[in-house]
Structures are given as structure tokens and as C-alpha cells.
Amino acid sequence: MDEYKLHRHILCIDLKSFYASVECAERQLDPFKTPLVVADAGRGGGSIVLAVSPYLKSLGIPSRLRFYELPENIDMIVAKPRMSLYLEYSAKIIEVYLKFISEDDLYVYSVDEAFLDVTEYLSYYQMTDVELAKKILETIYNETKLFATVGIGPNMLISKLALDIESKKAPDFIARWTYEDIKKKLWPIEPLSEMWGIGYHMQKRLNRLGLVKIGDIANYSVLELKRQFGILGEELYYHTHGIDMSMIQHKHQVRSKSKSYGIGQTLFSDYYVPDVFQIIIEMVDDVSRRLRLSHKVAKTIHLGIAYSKEVGGGFSRQITLEQPTSSEKTIYETCLALFDKYYDKGTPIRRVHVSASNLQKAHVYQFSLFEDPERLLKEHNLFQTVDEMKFKYGRNAINRASTELETSTAKARNKMIGGHHA
Template identity: 25%
Template sequence: MSKQDGSNRLVSGPEVDDSTATILHVDLDAFFASASLLARPDLIGRPVVIGHDSSRSVVTAATYEARKYGVHSAMPMSRALRLCPNAVILEPDFSLYSRLSKQVMAILDDTSPEVERLGIDEAFVGIGGLRRLSGGANRIGAELRARIRRETGLVASVGAASTKYVAKLASSRAKPDGLLVVPADAVIDFLHPQPVSALWGVGPKQQERLARYGLHTIADVAHTSQERLSAWFGEATGRHLAALAWGRDPRTVEEREHEKSFGHSHTFSRDITDRSEQEGELLRLATGVGRRLRDAGVQARTVTLTVRFHDFRTITRSRTLPEATDVTRVIVEAAWSMLEQLGEMPPVRLLGVRASAVQDASDHGLLWDDTETWGSAERAMDAVHDRFGAATVVPASMLRRERKRDDTGPSGGD
């Protein structure tokens, strides 16, 4: 999620020329917050923060009403509440976010065969071959936004242009709840007044470096020679900055069938040393990871354990499995084994479990004798959770701890 609050919103009308806008960037507005509000319509219009009510928690997402106070994702919850004392805090529900994301992506797949997923809440959609049958970006973008709202209750902003970079930037300017089409002959006028932070890949540190050379807007970068940019920032970065500053981006929409990795982490409200408590938390985190793998129809070959200590020192350990899996039992046993190998440890502040090296679930057979049985049981639990809620059926060891949690799930929520 970005720090946008909608104050610089820019949208286009149906009369704008969309003949060169062959790429859409579809982005769900404040996704985590908006999804959470579907069950709490009484909070619509109020500043809502998604996260945990703990001084050690961080903001997962925030509504636009909260953003106007300066609240944004990854901000310490304590600071968010100082900026916006009247904020309402809602617990995140990552299983809900995953289900809604799948619905939205299915809508995009139904619209075009060219869909490139960027995350849980955004995707590029190629529409170059749809104009004769479905119309241009004005019509397709408007219909997509209407269908997403009608079928999911979520709001999407859409940017349209001839390149991925400009389309993505356009969707961010259209937020919230807008459509912005940028014709090819208007790209330079659209880009050059924008700050250098709008250049794809330029974060706060890079922005500071650019500012040291007097580069504050995209126009400043565009009117600096590529040779000088390369001398200051290196050959590859210099070429990258010069190309984007003039709206050049040769990349095409490439279908991505699934995320590259699936992970959850937890920051404890107090540092813990008890090994059984650490193992119990890994069980809970691995349960969430396994569920997301099964929901996506994929399996993972590598399990990674992250441990952050009280002094913020962080270590990771990874294990490659003999066979890809989506079974929680296999994932948690790998995590437990890596934790055990660490031996005695200082107090632990954070634990995380991530599954990577992802492939389609149909790509292989099974090596563990009892894995298929466990997988079937876990899919049955998934069905119960979908119908009656995530707390209906849980492993017994997860019932031992009743405390607030600070989870970090998949990124998203602009």
C-alpha cells in the first residue's frame, strides 16, 4: 500500500482518445481495508486501520480517511494512533483477502487472455486484441470496475496507456475509484511534472540520491543526459531512469499464474523464550501458509524459517523438500526441525514461515506415504472454514494460546 490519500486524484472522461491504450493496470483501492469493511458497513467513511491493537504492531492497511491523517502501511501502530486518535482498528483476515483476490482475478481472466498478476490486489491486463470485439480502454476499464464492484463489493481504480509503466502510474493517480487513460501523445505532459518518486523503482533512498544532484521531478531526469545519469548512478540505472523519464518501457504483459512465494510472520507483544510457545506459533503460521498454497492450487518445494531476536538481529534458515507440497503438516515439521537446529536462542521478537519454489499442484506425484491423507483432511478443514469461519476447526495446540497477534500477510491494499 502506498501513502496516497487521493488528494492528487486525476481521472479522464469518455471522450479521451484510447486508441493507443492497449494495457490496463487494475488496482484494488485500499484492498485490505475495503475488504474488511464489507463485514462492517457501519464503519464506511470513518478512519479505519487494519492491524492489531498493540504498541508493537504495525499498520497492515488504512482507509483513505485514515491516510489523510498521514497513516500508512508499515507504520508503527502507536504512531498511527497518535496521528489519528479516532481511528478504528480492525483485525486482518487474510483468508478473506485471498478469497476476494481470487474472485477479482477470475473476472480479469474472463475479460482478457493476457493477465499478469503483480500481487494479491493488482494486475496488468492486455487489451490490444480486444478493441474490435469489446471496445477500447474507456469501455473495458469502466466495465471491469463496475463488474468488480457488483460481484465483490470492492472498488478498483484503472490506469490505461501504451506501456506498463505509464498504466501503473495512471492507476495510482486515478485513486480512489477512478479511471485514467493516457494517450501516447500525452505521456510526456503526464509524466514530466511528477516527482521522481513516481519513477518505477525509485524509493526513499534513491529519491534522496537524485535530490542531491538537483533532480526533483521526472522532467529534471528527462533533461539530464543519459551519460551523466550513468556516471552518477551506474550504467544500468542511468539507462533505466532515462528510458522511464521519456515514457519508454518495452515490456509486454506476461501471464503469471501464481505468486512466487507464500508467507506469514508474527511479531510477539512480548519477547518469548519458551520453545513450546515458539513451536505453537510456527504451527499457526504454517497453517496459514498451507491454506494459501491450497487456495492457489500450487505446491512449494522450499520452506524458510525467519527468526528475529529482541535486539532486532534476524536470521533465516531454508530447507528444500524432496517433493513439493501444500500440506501444512509437512511445512510445519520442516519449520520445527529448523528451529530445533538453532539450539538455545536469545528472546524471540518475531517468527515467520515462508514457502517458495512454487509449482502447479498437478506437476508431480507424492513421495510421503501419509501426505495424501493429511492433504485430504486439510482440504476438508478448508471447506469448513470457508462455510463457517476460520475459527471453527483448528489444531488443538492452537487453542492453548489466546492473545493478540501481530501478523504480516501478503502485501497489498492501495
């Protein structure tokens, strides 16, 4: 297994209680001493709490709950979400990273988490990876007054495990793991869902095989795991041994390869079925519109789902259609088919990506025997009219009625601020 081991110096940096810490920084308050929650109280007791301060976490208050579930015996500051402000802070943090490394060695995982490959920079700065990590955390605090934690490892997976399992509890918020730490620090962990990449549904299936601790998976038959779970089972086996061949630099190469139309969004709270379908249909609307405006049709439809950071993992799958299309109905139904096949039921979702590739000129389209040409023509004419209205009066001039739902993000995304209030 040694031949699969990377020996890089990867930092996985997470901003502690990001939204709540930004609100504390704006008020010049210490997040470790301030009872603050980020929530829109105006939406009623059922509204989702987006974040709680580290102080409230220390009292045992979870970061994900409804507003009515907050304890009434604590006098809290309730901060209304300001997503444009959080994105500004996120951009400032990225600027800090780019003071130390090249963009090619940075992978932004979410609005508050990123991977940095500092391998080629240690000799330049004449620092160890721990020393450089401390310097970066100090710079983040000096420039934004935000606290960050960091996991350090020889690959992306181990740095993430070090972050999730150890660094957040470390006095200096730093944890460094090597391959030798996997057996003593990762293998004893239970329940299985404590490991990044294992959702609740998969945990139940693994438990039925008698696998209770991470070490049980590591010592199980890789062939049997592959038989039970497909390629995900094989990947899980190697992950329990700390093996991960992902390279930050490769992620940039994959992203820039082929021409496609796509849209992705990191959600500002966990989504579940059926609310996530609202996000998918809105993204399909956007992709389909871009296909029509460019007079293109697509033969390959891709859906990517990333689970909540606490769970990790997700899926990225695509289907190549018999005939190319720009139909919203066809693209949406294809995305739903992918979702139904690969989604780990009950797992919280934090990122959705929809794209269309394998593009062709629209005039080469041929109807299949199973399509209704008259319906497709009516749909095309309808959405062409919608496109013209959006072009003339703005992208929010006309939308689906469902964009009025609380779970919708279309209007906010159309205003380029990522949701909630500016």
C-alpha cells in the same frame, strides 16, 4: 525514440485500501465513511498497522504507521488481520479478470494489483479501453463490494504511472495516459521518489547531480546516467520518456522456461534490514530442502527483491557458483552478497524471491579448494535429519528458533495461508 514505443491497451488495476476495504465489506460498511484500521492490537503499541480505510486516509492518516501512532481522538474499529480471507478476496478478483481476458494477458503484480492487456479484446467487446475498464470495476464491486482504481496506458509503465499519479484522485477512479501526457504530467513531478521505480537512496544520488524534477532526468545525458548508475540509469532515462518494452505475455514465457527450485512471497507489510534477512533465510531453508529431497545441487543462485508499490522497482540478480551446492549456508551467503550489492539502502521491501537453478545430480558434486568437506558433510547430515522429522511430523514440527520472531513468516507459509491468522 519512437521505434521503442509500444501501442497496447494496458490496464493497471489497484484495489483501494485492500485489507481495510475487505474488513469493511465483511461488516457491510462503507470504507469511505468508516474509521477502520487493520492491526493486531494484541501485539502491543509497536505492532504495525497493515491498512487504514479510505475514510481515515482522507483525514491525513498514513497507511503505514505503528499502532501507538494512531490518533486517540477518533473512535476506530480495529480489525485483526485475516490473511486467508484477504487471499480469498484476491482470488475472487482474479476470477473477475479472467471473465474478461485470457490468463496469458494477465499479470498479477501483488495481492491487490494487476496488469491486464486488453488490446485484443476491444473489438470483441466493441468497447474502448476506458469503457472496458469501467465494466471491470463495476463487476469487481458487484461481486465483492470492493472499490478499485485503474490506470490505462500504451504500455505497462505508463498505465502504472497513470494509476499512481492520477487515477486514485479521479472522481471515477480512472485515468488514461498516452505518450503525449508524459511531458506535461510526469516531468513536473518532484520529489523524484514520487515516480514509481525511484527509491529514496537513488533520489539522493540524483539530487546530487542537480536533478530535482522528473523532467531533469529526461533532459539529462543518458550516457552519464549509465555511467553513474549502470543499466538502471539507462532504464530510468527511457522510463522518464514513457518508454517500456515489457510485455505481459513475455513475463509468462520467462517464468516457465528452465527447471529450477524457487519460492517467492509478497509480504503483508514493508520489511527493512535486518528483518528481511529473516525472510531470506527461511526461503533458503525451503529451497535447500527441496534440493536435498530431489537429490540435486544447484550452480546458479537467484535473489529477487521488489520494493513497496509506492516506491516501485527492485532488482533480480543471480550468481553462478564455481561448484554446485545444496548447502543452506552457501546459498544464504550468496543471497546476502547479491543483496548487499544491489539493494537500494533504506527502501521498503514488499516481495522476496529465492531460487536455485542450473541443477545437477547430487553425486557429481566436487569440493572446491576453499570448502571444508567435513563441515559440509555435518551440515548435510543435520539437515537430512530435520527433513525426516518434517516429513514424519509435519513442516512445522521443527524450525529455526528465529521463526518465533514477529517478523518470521515460515510457520504461516508452511500452513499455506500467507501469514497472520486464518
